[in-house]
Amino acid sequence: MSLGCLVANGDFETAPSNGFPSEVISDGPTEIPNWITKGRVELVSSGDKVSGGMILIVPRGLKAVRLGNDAEISQELTVEKGSTYAITFSAARTCAQLESLNVSVPPASQAVDLQTLYNVQGWDPYSISFQAEEDKLPLIFRNTGMEDDPECGPIIDDIAIKKLVTPDKPKDNAVVNSGFEFGPWMFQNVSLGVLLPTNLDEETSPLPGWMVESNRAVRYIDSNHYAVPEGKRAVELVSGKEGIISQMVETKPDKLYCLTFSLGHARDKCKEPLAVMAFAGDQAQNYHYTPDSNSTFQVVSVNFTAKAERTRIAFYSVYYNTRTDDMSSLCGPVVDDVRVWFSGSGRNEVRVLLGLGLGFWAYLVILV
Helix, strand or coil, X not given: CCCEEECCCCCCCCCCCCCCCXXXXXXXXXXXXXXXXXXXXXXXXXXXECXXXXXXXXXXXXXEEEECCCCEEXXXXXXXXXXXXXXXXXXXXXXXXXXXXXXXXXXXXXXXXCCCCCCCCCEEEEEEEEECCCCEEEXXXXXXXXXXXXXXXXXXXXXXXXXXXXXXXXXXXCCCCCCCCCCCCCCCCCCCCEEECCEXXXXXXXCCCCEECCCCCEEEEECCCCCCCCCXXXXXXXXXXXXXXXXXXXXXXXXXXXXXXXXXXXXXXXXXXXXXXXXECCEEEEEECCCECCECEEEEEEEEECCCXXXXXXXXXXXXXXXXXXXXXXXXXXXXXXXXXXXXXXXXXXXXXXXXXXXXXXXXXXXX
8 A cells, every 4th residue: 555644734733934823813814834825714722712612623733724714725736647646634613513625636626524523522534535637736625614603614634645556456356445455544543534425436536446425424444443354444334324335346247246245343332233235236135243252243245146247336334323432423334355256167166254363254155
């Protein structure tokens, strides 16, 4: 996997030439090193208060940026023309319920809805992607809202960029990026994962090969903070039927296939039951996660007959789940190691998958 990094002063911890502002609201324009500002842009500190006594949330460190009505910050990026990149950033809303953020690297542009609070900390990392059409491009964050209260507006922090690489498709699996190992930048010391909002373009996705079809986000998670069935990355379906991941895989019409995937619990205190609705062509079936003392995941399968040269596979959570410790943070079942097996080789295949060292599960697919 390629490495990512913060953009210049992406955490806003670099002091302006005249020092950090001592108050939340400043009469003059705010200077932010490495960034161009437009409109009401404020450097805020952790613990600052606005009218009404609300304490502002700074995702990490001591400083972040708040965007007022129709305000924006921008920075020129040096990239590789033709390559695809993911932008990871942390965002929090303040006092407005319908706050959103427009993130663009022209001509690509995406609105990120901040209305849903996915955890009780009040902020989340997000990721969007773009394909570079030039070697130098502006990265723009803009608040498109027009609130009556001038102290409202989204807070942004920790802006990073990563060049994305799409893995080669293995010979025995039609799914691209089947283990979700290729994806956006993740901060190692942040335990919230990265939210992937709606993205209907599989060619330009922060999760190469995959689309997020729904109105709500799914969570990209890592093995440093969650239980991941295989490898270091997986996807947690945190938005019920409103959080769908899908991929169009290459198939041969009228041939038999088997979709298999790992279904697990992230060990993030998510309240059970956990269940996934899995789609493969014209087949749809829900699968409940069954706890096992020796493993945090199980392998399930869906048999289907392809009807065309491309077949849609998709997953969403059957339930809307929350954590047992706060009853507010959204969570859900984990999906990983997604495979589509072509059953035309004329022999039997046996696949044995181990859990966490002690358990094992085996199944036999009869190939025609």
